Amino acid sequence: MFELLGQMWQFIQNPAPEPSFISETVIYLQLCIVSTLLAIVVALPLGILVAQRQISAFLLTNFTGLMRAVPTLVFFALAYPYLGLGFKPAVIALTVIGIPPILLNTIAGLRGIDAATVDAARGMGMTSLQVLWRIQIPLTLPVVAAGVRTAAVQIVATAPLAALIGGAGYGDYIIGGLGLINIPIVLAGVIPVALLALLFEVALAGVQRLLTPAGLRVSQPSAEEAPTQAAASSDQPLAA
Amino acid sequence: MAKIAFRDVTKTYEGAKAAAVDHVSFTVREGAICMLLGTSGSGKTTLLRMVNRLIDPTSGEIQINGIATTAQNPIELRRGIGYVIQQVGLFPHLSIEDNVRVVPSILGKSASETRERVDELLRLVGLDPAEYRKRYPRQLSGGQQQRVGLARALAADPEVLLMDEPFGALDAITRERMQDELLRIQQGVRKTILFVTHDVEEALKLGDQIVVMSDGKLIQEGTPVELLARPADDFVRKLLGADNILRQFEYLPVTAALEPATHNGADGAGERIAADTSLLQAMLRLMQSDATALTIENGDKTIAGQVSLASISRGLRAGGGHLVDAGVTPDVEPESAGDAAPVSR
Numbered sequence: 001m002f003e004l005l006g007q008m009w010q011f012i013q014n015p016a017p018e019p020s021f022i023s024e025t026v027i028y029l030q031l032c033i034v035s036t037l038l039a040i041v042v043a044l045p046l047g048i049l050v051a052q053r054q055i056s057a058f059l060l061t062n063f064t065g066l067m068r069a070v071p072t073l074v075f076f077a078l079a080y081p082y083l084g085l086g087f088k089p090a091v092i093a094l095t096v097i098g099i100p101p102i103l104l105n106t107i108a109g110l111r112g113i114d115a116a117t118v119d120a121a122r123g124m125g126m127t128s129l130q131v132l133w134r135i136q137i138p139l140t141l142p143v144v145a146a147g148v149r150t151a152a153v154q155i156v157a158t159a160p161l162a163a164l165i166g167g168a169g170y171g172d173y174i175i176g177g178l179g180l181i182n183i184p185i186v187l188a189g190v191i192p193v194a195l196l197a198l199l200f201e202v203a204l205a206g207v208q209r210l211l212t213p214a215g216l217r218v219s220q221p222s223a224e225e226a227p228t229q230a231a232a233s234s235d236q237p238l239a240a
Numbered sequence: 241m242a243k244i245a246f247r248d249v250t251k252t253y254e255g256a257k258a259a260a261v262d263h264v265s266f267t268v269r270e271g272a273i274c275m276l277l278g279t280s281g282s283g284k285t286t287l288l289r290m291v292n293r294l295i296d297p298t299s300g301e302i303q304i305n306g307i308a309t310t311a312q313n314p315i316e317l318r319r320g321i322g323y324v325i326q327q328v329g330l331f332p333h334l335s336i337e338d339n340v341r342v343v344p345s346i347l348g349k350s351a352s353e354t355r356e357r358v359d360e361l362l363r364l365v366g367l368d369p370a371e372y373r374k375r376y377p378r379q380l381s382g383g384q385q386q387r388v389g390l391a392r393a394l395a396a397d398p399e400v401l402l403m404d405e406p407f408g409a410l411d412a413i414t415r416e417r418m419q420d421e422l423l424r425i426q427q428g429v430r431k432t433i434l435f436v437t438h439d440v441e442e443a444l445k446l447g448d449q450i451v452v453m454s455d456g457k458l459i460q461e462g463t464p465v466e467l468l469a470r471p472a473d474d475f476v477r478k479l480l481g482a483d484n485i486l487r488q489f490e491y492l493p494v495t496a497a498l499e500p501a502t503h504n505g506a507d508g509a510g511e512r513i514a515a516d517t518s519l520l521q522a523m524l525r526l527m528q529s530d531a532t533a534l535t536i537e538n539g540d541k542t543i544a545g546q547v548s549l550a551s552i553s554r555g556l557r558a559g560g561g562h563l564v565d566a567g568v569t570p571d572v573e574p575e576s577a578g579d580a581a582p583v584s585r
Contacts, residue, residue: 114327114329116325116326116327116328116329117329117330117331117332118329119294119325119329120323120325120328120329120330120331120389121329121331121342122294122318123292123294123318123323123325123402124318124319124323124342124343124346124392124393125315125316125317125318125319125320125343125346126315126342126346127315130346134331134346135331138333139332139333213332213333213334214333214376215331215332215333215334215335215376215377215378216332216333216378218376218378218379
């Protein structure tokens with residue numbers, strides 16, 4: 001085991017004829033970050049647009065659900081004949097993979113808001129935009145963040161396949177190493193991918209927590225506690 | 241204070257055969273609590289939601305202080321009307337303070353400008369500001385949440401308050417307490433309140449005015465006493481339990497069993513009671529004292545007559561178990577409306 005890791009370390013220091021580790025890392029990060037951001041840019045507005053419409057929401061939810069069942073390899077295979085080789089087609093394929101979790105969570109998050117909350121907001125004279133900004137977005141953001149986290153981790157874990165269509169990144173090592181039946185070269189791709197996926201997971205879990213308003217993090221009063229509080233409050237002198 | 245007038249208001253939902261609200265006309269007096277009473281599907285909530293234009297009428301119009309609601313921008317209109325609903329609908333991500341100051345804040349007021357107002361409102365609804373200001377809705381019990389809901393509705397000091405079964409989801413004890421609190425708060429703020437309920441006890445207890453709805457139609461409108469005394473039809477009679485003798489005793493004034501005074505009260509034999517005292521209280525007084533009759537005194541200290549156990553049972557026999565038909569005459573009725581202002585209609 002240690003011997004393999006040692007050989008991997010040697011390869012990383014001088015991967016020629018494969019591209020250098022630094023350049024592969026930069027490309028890999030670019031692939032992942034650009035596709036995740038693009039997926040957000042597409043899925044979030046689409047989700048907001050569709051969430052209030054019963055039929056479109058139903059159709060889109062089911063369609064994206066179906067899409068998730070398609071093996072990810074198919075998206076790269078489809079990107080090649082239409083978009084050719086290189087960074088761009090790889091990003092587009094990864095974006096398509098990242099869209100469903102964000103879209104589904106945006107729709108679910110918006111639809112999951114208690115109708116009474118929105119009714120009260122409208123009844124008090126908020127404009128549709130105010131309802132969206134002050135109520136719906138803050139309440140949906142944690143759910144959307146969870147979707148982004150799922151999407152990003154999925155993208156990081158899938159991105160090695162980008163090398164198949166010339167997207168480069170760690171996939172070069174994995175696919176190249178498999179071709180040469182050279183385990184240390186494969187490991188030089190696989191281990192960074194795994195570490196990066198973990199890093200994204202932890203970092204985005206932190207972001208999700210930050211985006212969860214304090215009022216949603218607090219626990220509800222226990223069954224015993226609630227009535228006592230009510231009784232206590234009514235015993236207070238009432239200053240009218 | 242504001243007067244709300246419904247003029248031939250009709251709402252037919254798209255695709256529905258029957259109208260949800262069918263040619264309803266009535267006027268809510270300034271500063272009155274008007275109860276919209278009816279079974280589910282009677283159109284009472286639709287009627288309420290047309291006032292702040294969450295629903296627009298198909299025909300007819302609603303006027304607040306003589307101005308048609310449809311002539312106003314719905315957003316501006318709603319900001320001037322308090323809105324309280326059964327599910328409360330507090331914003332779970334905002335602190336109690338931020339929930340209460342929602343309307344001032346959309347009107348552009350900063351947190352520092354509204355701090356005192358928030359404290360004042362929390363105290364008004366019986367919550368200690370120091371303890372509750374920074375809490376979140378999920379940390380509060382159902383009753384406390386509705387107290388905050390009421391404070392939030394009062395924040396911008398609206399003239400009109402719409403309440404859609406606000407206490408319907410609370411347990412019986414909390415509900416009763418909240419009803420008492422609402423009456424106490426109303427003493428101070430004197431809003432014109434439109435209150436939807438299906439609970440007859442609640443309607444009789446809180447209402448200065450009750451509007452009975454069924455199948456979208458207004459069946460009868462009047463004070464609790466008027467409705468108990470002269471139910472328009474069997475539906476109202478059954479709904480209000482107008483034949484329930486205990487209920488009659490509780491809500492009807494002693495003037496329902498008036499008989500001519502046999503002594504003027506000067507000999508000390510008859511204690512004096514106000515004309516709007518309930519029959520129940522009068523009976524308890526009669527049973528606790530040795531007096532055979534109590535002298536009924538009008539607001540201007542003139543003597544209206546007297547009430548005795550005999551006059552009550554005579555009234556009951558004459559009315560066939562329904563006191564009122566025998567007793568109430570139109571000229572004593574304004575007196576009987578209790579603490580409400582005289583009915584002007």
